[in-house]
Structures are given as structure tokens and as C-alpha cells.
Amino acid sequence: MLYTLPPLPYEQNALEPYISAETISYHYGKHHQAYVNNLNKLIENSPLKGKNLEEVIIESEGGLFNNSAQVWNHTFYWNCLTPNFTPPSPAFSKEIEKTFVSFEAFLDQFKNSAVTLFGSGWAWLVYDNGNLKIVQGSNADLPMRHNQVALLTIDVWEHAYYIDYRNDRAKYVEQVLKNLINWKFVEENYEKARSS
Numbered sequence: 001m002l003y004t005l006p007p008l009p010y011e012q013n014a015l016e017p018y019i020s021a022e023t024i025s026y027h028y029g030k031h032h033q034a035y036v037n038n039l040n041k042l043i044e045n046s047p048l049k050g051k052n053l054e055e056v057i058i059e060s061e062g063g064l065f066n067n068s069a070q071v072w073n074h075t076f077y078w079n080c081l082t083p084n085f086t087p088p089s090p091a092f093s094k095e096i097e098k099t100f101v102s103f104e105a106f107l108d109q110f111k112n113s114a115v116t117l118f119g120s121g122w123a124w125l126v127y128d129n130g131n132l133k134i135v136q137g138s139n140a141d142l143p144m145r146h147n148q149v150a151l152l153t154i155d156v157w158e159h160a161y162y163i164d165y166r167n168d169r170a171k172y173v174e175q176v177l178k179n180l181i182n183w184k185f186v187e188e189n190y191e192k193a194r195s196s
């Protein structure tokens with residue numbers, strides 16, 4: 001086993017009532033695990049065998065890219081969520097306001113990006129060459145393939161919300177943004193990106 005499923009940073013029921021233990025048991029226990037298993041199978045016959053996860057993501061195409069990126073995306077997504085929601089710090093809010101005018105406007109734009117992404121994918125807040133940007137990623141696409149640093153993501157594949165919200169992606173995104181974002185993690189990502 002070359003790549004392993006990282007532990008979930010909280011209990012499977014910790015994000016209730018916004019994300020149920022049943023969703024987490026499928027999303028983490030089945031989907032995320034399947035990407036890890038597929039990656040381990042595919043890497044066996046690849047010249048990239050022995051490279052670390054990020055190197056595989058940058059250098060691969062096709063199934064190997066899809067599965068390696070999805071392993072990374074899900075680990076990052078779990079870390080973006082927390083049962084102990086605290087609002088963003090005043091300092092980070094100020095940084096957001098510089099680009100998006102107000103924190104409310106940022107949330108609106110982020111939500112809009114997540115809701116309008118066609119099909120499966122991810123909504124991202126990224127650090128791109130000194131700028132904060134909201135971008136959409138289809139399927140497994142992720143910021144590091146575009147020389148951007150991921151700061152925050154919400155998974156908008158249907159498996160992320162269908163058990164709890166059925167087809168109401170907007171409500172899922174709204175509830176996650178309002179109640180579950182780990183702003184401390186987002187801010188740490190921002191500070192790291194800015195100082196590197």
C-alpha cells in the first residue's frame with residue numbers, strides 16, 4: 001500500500017446536522033477510500049511509481065491524475081471543515097475585503113461559483129500570484145495544476161450532498177459556508193502561500 005487514506009480530522013457524526021454521519025461514511029469511507037485504492041492499483045504499472053502524491057498529481061494524466069487529485073482534494077476538503085466553527089479573523093477578513101469589497105460579497109461569489117459549476121467538481125478560493133481568486137474546477141481539477149495555491153474548497157460532486165440535501169446544491173453550499181468552514185485552516189493556507 002503506497003498511498004493511504006488519511007484519518008478524518010473529526011468523528012463521522014461531528015458535522016451534523018449540516019452533513020450527516022451517513023454522508024461522511026459514504027463520502028470518506030467509500031468514495032475517498034476508492035480513490036486511494038484506484039491510485040494504488042494504477043501506480044503499480046506507472047513510471048511515476050515511488051513519487052509522492054503531489055508529484056504524481058503534477059506529472060500524470062488520465063485515470064492516474066483523476067484518482068491522485070481526488071485523493072488530495074478530499075483530504076483538503078475534510079480539513080476545510082470543522083465542527084467548531086469560528087468566524088474568520090479580523091486580519092483575514094480585511095484581506096478578503098481588499099479583493100471582494102465585503103466578506104458578504106465574497107460569500108455570495110463563492111456560493112455562486114459552487115452552485116453554477118456544471119456537472120461534478122470543486123469550488124476553490126486560491127492564491128494566484130499575489131491575488132485572491134474564486135475559481136471552479138471540473139471533475140478532479142485542482143489549483144496546483146494551474147500554479148495556484150488552494151486556500152479553501154467545497155466539494156460539489158453530487159455524492160457530497162445528495163443524501164442530506166437531494167438535488168439542492170445551493171442549500172448544501174449555504175449551510176457549509178455558514179456553519180462548517182475552518183477559517184483558521186484557510187487563513188494558515190493564506191499565510192503560507194503569501195510568505196513562500
Ligand code: MN
Pocket residue numbers: 027031074155157159160
Ligand atoms: Mn467528493
